[in-house]
Amino acid sequence: MNELLETLKSKLATISDLQSALWILSWDQQTYMPAGGIETRAEQMATLSHLAHELSTAPDLGELLEKLNGQLDPETDDGALVRIAYRDYQNDTKLPGDLVARATRAAIMADPAWAKARETNDWSLFAPHLDGLIEIARETASYIDASAHPFDALLSVGEPGMTKAQLEAMYAALKEETVPMIKAISEQHDPQRSAPLFGNFPVDRQKTFGWMVAQQFGFDTQRGRQDLSVHPFCTMFSSDDVRQTTRFEPNWLSPALFGTLHETGHGLYNQGLAKRFNRTPLGHGCSMGIHESQSRLWENLVGRSRAFWEHYYGQLQETFPEQLGGVDLDAFYRAINTVEPSLIRVEADEVTYNLHTLLRFELELDLLEDKLAVHDLPAAWNAKMEAYLGITPPNDSEGVLQDVHWSGGMFAYFPTYTIGNVLSVQFYDAAVQAHPAIPDEIGRGEFGTLLSWLQDNVYQYGRKYDPNDLVERATGRPMDTAPYLKYLKTKFSELYEL
Numbered sequence: 001m002n003e004l005l006e007t008l009k010s011k012l013a014t015i016s017d018l019q020s021a022l023w024i025l026s027w028d029q030q031t032y033m034p035a036g037g038i039e040t041r042a043e044q045m046a047t048l049s050h051l052a053h054e055l056s057t058a059p060d061l062g063e064l065l066e067k068l069n070g071q072l073d074p075e076t077d078d079g080a081l082v083r084i085a086y087r088d089y090q091n092d093t094k095l096p097g098d099l100v101a102r103a104t105r106a107a108i109m110a111d112p113a114w115a116k117a118r119e120t121n122d123w124s125l126f127a128p129h130l131d132g133l134i135e136i137a138r139e140t141a142s143y144i145d146a147s148a149h150p151f152d153a154l155l156s157v158g159e160p161g162m163t164k165a166q167l168e169a170m171y172a173a174l175k176e177e178t179v180p181m182i183k184a185i186s187e188q189h190d191p192q193r194s195a196p197l198f199g200n201f202p203v204d205r206q207k208t209f210g211w212m213v214a215q216q217f218g219f220d221t222q223r224g225r226q227d228l229s230v231h232p233f234c235t236m237f238s239s240d241d242v243r244q245t246t247r248f249e250p251n252w253l254s255p256a257l258f259g260t261l262h263e264t265g266h267g268l269y270n271q272g273l274a275k276r277f278n279r280t281p282l283g284h285g286c287s288m289g290i291h292e293s294q295s296r297l298w299e300n301l302v303g304r305s306r307a308f309w310e311h312y313y314g315q316l317q318e319t320f321p322e323q324l325g326g327v328d329l330d331a332f333y334r335a336i337n338t339v340e341p342s343l344i345r346v347e348a349d350e351v352t353y354n355l356h357t358l359l360r361f362e363l364e365l366d367l368l369e370d371k372l373a374v375h376d377l378p379a380a381w382n383a384k385m386e387a388y389l390g391i392t393p394p395n396d397s398e399g400v401l402q403d404v405h406w407s408g409g410m411f412a413y414f415p416t417y418t419i420g421n422v423l424s425v426q427f428y429d430a431a432v433q434a435h436p437a438i439p440d441e442i443g444r445g446e447f448g449t450l451l452s453w454l455q456d457n458v459y460q461y462g463r464k465y466d467p468n469d470l471v472e473r474a475t476g477r478p479m480d481t482a483p484y485l486k487y488l489k490t491k492f493s494e495l496y497e498l
Helices: 002-031 035-056 059-068 077-093 097-120 123-144 150-158 164-186 203-217 252-273 288-302 306-319 329-337 353-369 374-389 417-432 438-442 449-457 467-475 481-496
Strands: 222-228 234-236 241-246
Touching: 002 059, 002 077, 002 097, 002 234, 002 241, 035 077, 035 097, 059 077, 059 374, 077 234, 097 123, 097 449, 123 353, 123 374, 150 164, 150 353, 164 353, 164 417, 164 481, 203 252, 222 252, 222 288, 234 252, 234 306, 241 353, 252 288, 252 449, 288 449, 288 467, 306 438, 353 374, 353 417, 417 438, 417 449, 417 467, 417 481, 438 449
Parallel strands: 222 241
Antiparallel strands: 234 241
């Protein structure tokens, strides 16, 4: 048994190394690669993805897994490794190698087309690429489970245990509670409420302040770094090599400030994975939704809390004395928690945010079901923005072209942001129940207790437990929208005197 296990671990480590090399090339493409390298990079990454797929679907790997599956205690690391590797093998063997290579190549070529389309507000530059990516997504879904809805098939890979029907129920519950709240808040519309966030905010000072907070959260700069990209993201090649990116607006403080805190949440999770899981299938986040819960927790429950700014606002004023010197803490706190329908998802407030992911979820369903043509997507996007948020994007760059996900072939992803919102409160509440002093510590700029609880109960396990199991172990209950809705009502009823 031990010999079989060691052989398995060696094979899985080789596959992991190839995947890490692939992700390094992807990170480089989005940060430092010269634009002229895109076609060669697409072929390089297609080659690596094909090689990794060949190894991950090799018959001898399947034979090893068949011998080991079910033979070990599932609570042990080795038992979990075999279970997850066996599931991955079953998923991977459903996909032809040429499809994997085509999908990689198509996404690599689509990314710069999307960036150019966004820059020039020209949907036609990206539309043909999206058409091809949707066809690949449908084809992929048919191989995973031809009897399931394409969205369910795609969702099962990144969010095991979650279904389209559960997502629809989650959104229905959120809409029922938040839409009346948005209506009540809109009656108090004050166009000057968010004014402190706009002005001349030199990029170098924004970078220094955000990076300082990231490190005080606990991000280890010896095992991670931050760079610039068109759309912020976080990736990892091991728990000791974590890369996150951000972007800066010289006349708007929020994007880089809260974008940095958001990506730092991902980074803390990645750095908190048990080192013994490096180069194994367990050495990644439990699911996309669990990962998003951490970015949203650090961005919103910590970074938009009053306690946080009671400690940091004086330092922010010292960083930007001309812009914020005459703005008191109450005004700044109201500004960063302004509720107002907005165009851009990543800049949306906590109350309206889930409507942004809902419209993407619904549009994606229509695309996958072939009810909506890519040519008609911008108009459909604008119609849903008007229906849900009462605003219409003035152009496609601020509308249908704003997100990077579809250009990367990332379908069945957007609802995981809302799963993350819901779970962020559930995890935070559990941490505070275990350590009631956490809010006071945040008010002193101390995050060690919160981070330690998250490392002990969430981060370290990687993929050892499935999402539903991990949530119950950490919080004592299944995923539940009630704590999240209570949090929104409490916070924003106070802010808007509802």
